Amino acid sequence: MNRAAIIDAGLFAALVAVALVAQAAGEPFVITLATKAAIFALAGVGLNLVLGYGGLVSFGHAAFFGIGGYVAGILASHAMSGAPVATFPFTMQGTNEMLAIWPMAMAVAGLVALAIGALSLRTSGVYFIMVTLAFAQMLYYFAISWPAYGGEDGLSFYVRNTFPGLNTFDPIQFFAIVAVLLGLALGLSALIVRSRFGLALRAARAAPGRAVAVGIRPFGIRLTAFVISGMITGLAGALYADLNRFVSPAMLSWHMSGEIMVFVILGGVGRLAGPLAGAGAYILLEHLLGGVSEYWQALLGLLLLVIVLFAPGGIVGMLNGGRGR
Amino acid sequence: MSALLVAEQVLNGLQYGMMLFLMAAGLTLVFGVMGLINLAHGALYMTGAFACAAVAAATGSFWLGLAASLAAAASAGALVELAVIRRLYARDHLDQVLATFALILVFSETTRWLFGSFPLYLSLPEALSGAVDLPGGLVYPAFRLAIIGIGFAVAVFLFWLIGRTRLGIRIRAGEADREMIAALGVDIGRLYTLVFALGAALAGLAGALVGTIQSVQVGMGEPVLILAFVVIVIGGIGSIRGALVGALVVGMTDTLGKAFLPQLFALAMEPSAARAVGSALASMLIYILMAAVLIVRPQGLFGARA
Numbered sequence: 056m057n058r059a060a061i062i063d064a065g066l067f068a069a070l071v072a073v074a075l076v077a078q079a080a081g082e083p084f085v086i087t088l089a090t091k092a093a094i095f096a097l098a099g100v101g102l103n104l105v106l107g108y109g110g111l112v113s114f115g116h117a118a119f120f121g122i123g124g125y126v127a128g129i130l131a132s133h134a135m136s137g138a139p140v141a142t143f144p145f146t147m148q149g150t151n152e153m154l155a156i157w158p159m160a161m162a163v164a165g166l167v168a169l170a171i172g173a174l175s176l177r178t179s180g181v182y183f184i185m186v187t188l189a190f191a192q193m194l195y196y197f198a199i200s201w202p203a204y205g206g207e208d209g210l211s212f213y214v215r216n217t218f219p220g221l222n223t224f225d226p227i228q229f230f231a232i233v234a235v236l237l238g239l240a241l242g243l244s245a246l247i248v249r250s251r252f253g254l255a256l257r258a259a260r261a262a263p264g265r266a267v268a269v270g271i272r273p274f275g276i277r278l279t280a281f282v283i284s285g286m287i288t289g290l291a292g293a294l295y296a297d298l299n300r301f302v303s304p305a306m307l308s309w310h311m312s313g314e315i316m317v318f319v320i321l322g323g324v325g326r327l328a329g330p331l332a333g334a335g336a337y338i339l340l341e342h343l344l345g346g347v348s349e350y351w352q353a354l355l356g357l358l359l360l361v362i363v364l365f366a367p368g369g370i371v372g373m374l375n376g377g378r379g380r
Numbered sequence: 381m382s383a384l385l386v387a388e389q390v391l392n393g394l395q396y397g398m399m400l401f402l403m404a405a406g407l408t409l410v411f412g413v414m415g416l417i418n419l420a421h422g423a424l425y426m427t428g429a430f431a432c433a434a435v436a437a438a439t440g441s442f443w444l445g446l447a448a449s450l451a452a453a454a455s456a457g458a459l460v461e462l463a464v465i466r467r468l469y470a471r472d473h474l475d476q477v478l479a480t481f482a483l484i485l486v487f488s489e490t491t492r493w494l495f496g497s498f499p500l501y502l503s504l505p506e507a508l509s510g511a512v513d514l515p516g517g518l519v520y521p522a523f524r525l526a527i528i529g530i531g532f533a534v535a536v537f538l539f540w541l542i543g544r545t546r547l548g549i550r551i552r553a554g555e556a557d558r559e560m561i562a563a564l565g566v567d568i569g570r571l572y573t574l575v576f577a578l579g580a581a582l583a584g585l586a587g588a589l590v591g592t593i594q595s596v597q598v599g600m601g602e603p604v605l606i607l608a609f610v611v612i613v614i615g616g617i618g619s620i621r622g623a624l625v626g627a628l629v630v631g632m633t634d635t636l637g638k639a640f641l642p643q644l645f646a647l648a649m650e651p652s653a654a655r656a657v658g659s660a661l662a663s664m665l666i667y668i669l670m671a672a673v674l675i676v677r678p679q680g681l682f683g684a685r686a
Binding site: 112177185186199200313320350353355357367 | 474602656670
């Protein structure tokens with residue numbers, strides 16, 4: 056294993072160790088924090104695929120995070136009330152089986168990513184940033200003004216969804232589910248990045264002109280990456296809804312998009328475990344600084360400024376001594 | 381829906397568009413000249429609004445407050461440019477987004493610490509607190525008419541500044557080729573600070589004016605910032621003319637859509653469903669418009685390049 060892979064594995068092991076120690080010490084709150092960090096990391100893994108490897112600065116990933124959340128929330132609330140979700144073109148019942156909810160959340164997030172990506176990828180650079188932001192904002196306003204699922208107040212579902220053979224209410228068991236999914240997503244990213252597809256995606260970022268010259272058409276590659284990225288972030292959203300048993304338009308807001316981006320950049324752009332380091336550090340800071348001052352986000356802002364201006368490689372970059380992506 | 385109601389909504393749309401123009405003009409200038417995407421533009425809008433509220437409350441004069449909003453936003457803008465933004469010109473857009481996002485956090489939380497979370501309210505100045513009788517029997521608030529007037533005045537001023545003055549020539553030259561104008565002896569650092577402060581002052585003015593008709597609170601800048609992005613995507617980045625046209629189009633579409641779409645749907649559907657569908661669609665209308673513009677002209681209506 057090279058140094059980068061050791062750092063990636065070490066960060067993942069650290070996350071699991073925190074949860075296990077907390078379990079042994081009887082601290083369920085810490086397990087919940089670790090679960091939250093893992094879910095945010097998963098959302099970041101999705102974004103990192105386009106942002107880090109594709110060089111596409113999407114400022115609208117809250118759209119997919121929120122959609123995943125709303126799919127989970129809507130299915131669960133229908134399962135509770137017994138009313139079908141849709142009666143046309145076929146009857147669809149709600150469900151509280153995670154194994155049924157996840158594919159739905161990913162499929163819907165993927166479809167929306169396909170539509171948003173197809174339009175946004177017509178632009179590049181700063182236009183792309185603004186356009187993805189604007190589309191996410193469109194969904195945010197739609198969620199606020201559409202009254203069927205709580206509108207501005209959000210949607211609560213009182214029972215966490217179920218997974219066969221596990222008690223999802225037990226914090227450590229829910230953490231295990233999230234951690235396994237995060238591990239799978241990290242593995243998938245590593246495979247994608249090393250594949251022909253991943254090489255083409257990185258080529259289109261590093262030298263678009265040359266990529267075209269050797270026969271790579273960036274649009275299709277980028278759109279595929281955008282859809283996969285949206286699906287991973289959508290899955291994270293579904294898990295986040297389950298963690299809180301609540302979804303609200305806040306999951307779709309521009310602030311959420313900014314936070315997902317912060318996880319990726321804080322940890323290190325285009326580094327496999329960057330989002331994990333970033334999300335972990337973010338949760339830790341929130342917890343530590345939140346105790347110091349009610350206005351901890353101002354301190355977070357200053358810290359971010361310092362990182363952007365003086366440590367562009369993020370946490371993983373520092374651990375790795377500034378070496379290779 | 382009577383003609384009078386339509387006329388009133390058109391004026392509302394015009395007023396809204398003018399506010400968006402004040403925001404978008406600064407953003408588009410900063411992007412055009414420095415190539416910088418500034419998310420903290422909304423924070424400068426908020427700074428202007430709070431400065432206006434604080435000074436107006438302390439002195440009792442709205443006009444002093446308005447002057448303070450310009451001064452506070454311009455100096456905050458210049459300060460931020462010198463301390464942070466200056467280091468970002470050579471960086472990629474990702475660093476710019478993250479650093480200006482961090483600036484939003486700092487501005488918002490500091491303001492919350494200074495002024496608290498509760499919204500502040502400004503009272504209208506005596507001279508503009510009434511309503512004006514317009515031809516055709518329309519009665520319209522004087523302050524909103526004044527906002528439309530201020531917006532037009534700023535637009536004329538900017539067209540004059542960019543098109544007719546020496547500073548404008550330098551700004552346009554900076555857009556075209558920054559090395560060349562630096563080589564010709566123009567202090568490019570000072571020019572950038574000046575342009576940034578000018579954009580900030582316009583944002584602060586918009587914040588103070590909108591704060592007067594709505595309320596002044598932390599986080600007021602970001603929704604407007606995102607609308608300003610929509611405006612410059614539609615108008616084309618770097619173009620003041622594009623910002624003006626885009627702002628008016630967005631202001632009109634949003635206002636008229638919210639006012640009339642629910643009623644339009646009510647012709648074909650039952651009232652409660654029509655209200656839900658109409659208002660949901662109206663809130664998405666400008667983004668649909670933006671998507672349409674992107675399909676036809678990815679570089680925006682007046683943009684040179686995508």
